[in-house]
Amino acid sequence: MKIAVSGKGGVGKTTIMALLAGALRKQGHEVLVIDADPSPHMAQTLGIGDSSKIKPIAEMGKLLAERAGKTEGSPFYNLNPEVNDLLRDFMLEKDGIRLMVLGAIRTAEGGCACPENHVLRKMLKKMLLTAKEAVLVDMEAGVEHLGRGTVAGADCLLIVVIPSKSGVRTALKIKQMADEVRIPHVFFVGNLIQSDEDRTFLTTELGQEPVAFFPDATTIRQTERAGQPVIALEDGLENAPKVLLDKILATLTH
Numbered sequence: 628m629k630i631a632v633s634g635k636g637g638v639g640k641t642t643i644m645a646l647l648a649g650a651l652r653k654q655g656h657e658v659l660v661i662d663a664d665p666s667p668h669m670a671q672t673l674g675i676g677d678s679s680k681i682k683p684i685a686e687m688g689k690l691l692a693e694r695a696g697k698t699e700g701s702p703f704y705n706l707n708p709e710v711n712d713l714l715r716d717f718m719l720e721k722d723g724i725r726l727m728v729l730g731a732i733r734t735a736e737g738g739c740a741c742p743e744n745h746v747l748r749k750m751l752k753k754m755l756l757t758a759k760e761a762v763l764v765d766m767e768a769g770v771e772h773l774g775r776g777t778v779a780g781a782d783c784l785l786i787v788v789i790p791s792k793s794g795v796r797t798a799l800k801i802k803q804m805a806d807e808v809r810i811p812h813v814f815f816v817g818n819l820i821q822s823d824e825d826r827t828f829l830t831t832e833l834g835q836e837p838v839a840f841f842p843d844a845t846t847i848r849q850t851e852r853a854g855q856p857v858i859a860l861e862d863g864l865e866n867a868p869k870v871l872l873d874k875i876l877a878t879l880t881h
C-alpha cells in the first residue's frame with residue numbers, strides 16, 4: 628500500500644505519519660517512509676538518525692534511467708536493499724523502518740522542484756509492493772504536490788485537518804484536487820482534538836466523519852520538546868494510530 632499525506636502547514640502531518648509507521652511496524656509490516664518535504668525532519672520524528680547522511684532520491688534520476696533501459700516493461704523497484712544494493716545509499720534503516728529523503732531543490736525564485744517530483748511520481752507508480760509492504764510519503768504543506776500530480780500513484784491520501792474553519796477550508800480544497808487526480812481513497816484525519824465538540828464540528832463541516840481523531844496530546848508535545856522520536860509513543864493517544872491503520876487496511880484490502 629502507498630499512503631501519502633497532505634494538509635495545511637503545521638497540522639501534524641509528519642507526526643501522524645510517524646505514528647502510523649509505528650502502528651504498521653507493530654502489525655508486522657515492512658515500512659518505507661519517503662520524506663518529500665523540502666525541509667525534512669522525519670528522521671528525527673522516527674528516531675532514525677541523521678538524514679543528511681543519505682543520498683536524496685533526487686539523485687536517483689540517472690540510476691532510474693539506466694535501469695529503465697535494461698528492464699523494459701518489468702517493475703523497476705525492488706525495495707529490498709539486500710536484493711537491490713544500489714538502493715542502499717538512498718536509505719536509512721532502523722527497527723524495520725526505512726527512510727528515504729526526496730531532497731527537493733528550490734530555485735531562488737521558488738520555482739518547482741521538477742526533477743525530484745518526477746522521480747517521486749515515477750517511484751510511486753512503478754513500485755510493486757507485497758501485501759506486507761507499506762510506503763508512507765510525508766509531504767510539505769499545501770496542494771502543490773497534488774497540482775503536479777506527484778502523488779497520483781498513491782492508493783490512499785490522508786488529509787490531516789484540525790478543528791478550525793480555515794483548516795476545514797484547506798482540507799476540502801485538497802480533497803477536491805485529490806479527486807481530480809483520481810487518488811482511489813481519500814480520508815480525513817482529525818488532529819489536535821480536545822472535545823466531542825471538536826469531533827462534531829469536523830464531521831459537520833467536512834460533510835463526513837474523519838476516519839480517526841488524534842487527541843491534542845501532552846505526551847506528543849513533551850516528546851517533541853525533548854527531541855525524542857514520537858514513533859514509539861502510546862500514552863495519551865487514545866489508540867488513534869491503530870484506529871487509523873485498521874480503517875486503511877479495511878479499505879485497501881477489500
Ligand SMILES: Nc1ncnc2c1ncn2[C@@H]1O[C@H](COP(=O)(O)OP(=O)(O)OP(=O)(O)O)[C@@H](O)[C@H]1O
Pocket residue numbers: 634635636637638639640641642643664766767768818819820841842843844845847848851
Ligand atoms: N495531536 C497532537 N498533540 C499535540 N501536539 C501535536 C499533535 N500533533 C502534532 N503536534 C505538534 O505540532 C507541531 C507540528 O506537527 P508536525 O510537524 O507533525 O506538523 P506538519 O503538518 O508536519 O508540519 P509542516 O507543515 O511544517 O510539515 C509539532 O511540534 C508536533 O509535535
Ligand SMILES: [Mg+2]
Pocket residue numbers: 640641642664765766767
Ligand atoms: Mg511535516
